[in-house]
Amino acid sequence: DTAVSQTPKYLVTQMGNDKSIKCEQNLGHDTMYWYKQDSKKFLKIMFSYNNKELIINETVPNRFSPKSPDKAHLNLHINSLELGDSAVYFCASSPYLAALGNEQFFGPGTRLTVL
Amino acid sequence: AQKITQTQPGMFVQEKEAVTLDCTYDTSDQSYGLFWYKQPSSGEMIFLIYQGSYDEQNATEGRYSLNFQKARKSANLVISASQLGDSAMYFCAMRDAYSGAGSYQLTFGKGTKLSVIP
Numbered sequence: 001d002t003a004v005s006q007t008p009k010y011l012v013t014q015m016g017n018d019k020s021i022k023c024e025q026n027l028g029h030d031t032m033y034w035y036k037q038d039s040k041k042f043l044k045i046m047f048s049y050n051n052k053e054l055i056i057n058e059t060v061p062n063r064f065s066p067k068s069p070d071k072a073h074l075n076l077h078i079n080s081l082e083l084g085d086s087a088v089y090f091c092a093s094s095p096y097l098a099a100l101g102n103e104q105f106f107g108p109g110t111r112l113t114v115l
Numbered sequence: 116a117q118k119i120t121q122t123q124p125g126m127f128v129q130e131k132e133a134v135t136l137d138c139t140y141d142t143s144d145q146s147y148g149l150f151w152y153k154q155p156s157s158g159e160m161i162f163l164i165y166q167g168s169y170d171e172q173n174a175t176e177g178r179y180s181l182n183f184q185k186a187r188k189s190a191n192l193v194i195s196a197s198q199l200g201d202s203a204m205y206f207c208a209m210r211d212a213y214s215g216a217g218s219y220q221l222t223f224g225k226g227t228k229l230s231v232i233p
Binding site for chain 2: 033040041042043044045048055057088090092100101103104105106108109111
């Protein structure tokens with residue numbers, strides 16, 4: 001059973017389009033995250049979300065918006081895609097936001113290519 | 116200021132030898148956690164090992180151990196008896212009360228690419 005799953009695995013689209021990436025976790029975790037990994041492999045937090053609070057990294061453009069229909073899902077919606085949005089996007093989850101030792105479980109990643 | 120520094124962009128190690136991957140960190144918090152993740156060429160992120168700032172002993176998980184030197188703010192990963200399957204990117208990460216977007220986020224270093232030579 002996959003713990004954290006993402007769809008699609010690959011996404012190729014044109015500049016200016018709107019797209020969504022879906023994420024689901026079956027671990028019963030409280031908190032989910034989105035990370036962006038750029039072409040140099042640098043991983044950066046974009047959002048963290050639990051059922052009480054959305055925390056947004058201030059460097060994330062407002063074209064990016066997380067949407068959570070329920071505790072097990074955190075989808076990433078991107079408006080007006082730009083070339084610089086090309087990256088691998090990882091979803092992750094952990095049991096509790098404020099517990100320092102909680103491991104984050106990562107999804108397989110979605111490789112987004114904007115043409 | 117960079118919070119996690121991995122100074123080795125790439126490393127080579129002979130199969131069956133041990134290798135140390137360096138990681139230094141910066142935080143003003145007394146309570147924090149340090150993590151290592153492995154990312155093979157297939158792309159997934161695999162958790163390896165965790166060290167809490169108050170843990171008195173160095174963490175170990177199988178062939179992985181964490182050489183934690185709190186005064187030096189270093190948390191080096193030691194892989195013993197390297198295997199070909201250890202070839203991957205390795206990321207050091209920290210979680211403290213002041214990371215990135217709000218509290219308790221994981222902040223990652225830039226990674227070290229380890230290549231194991233047969």
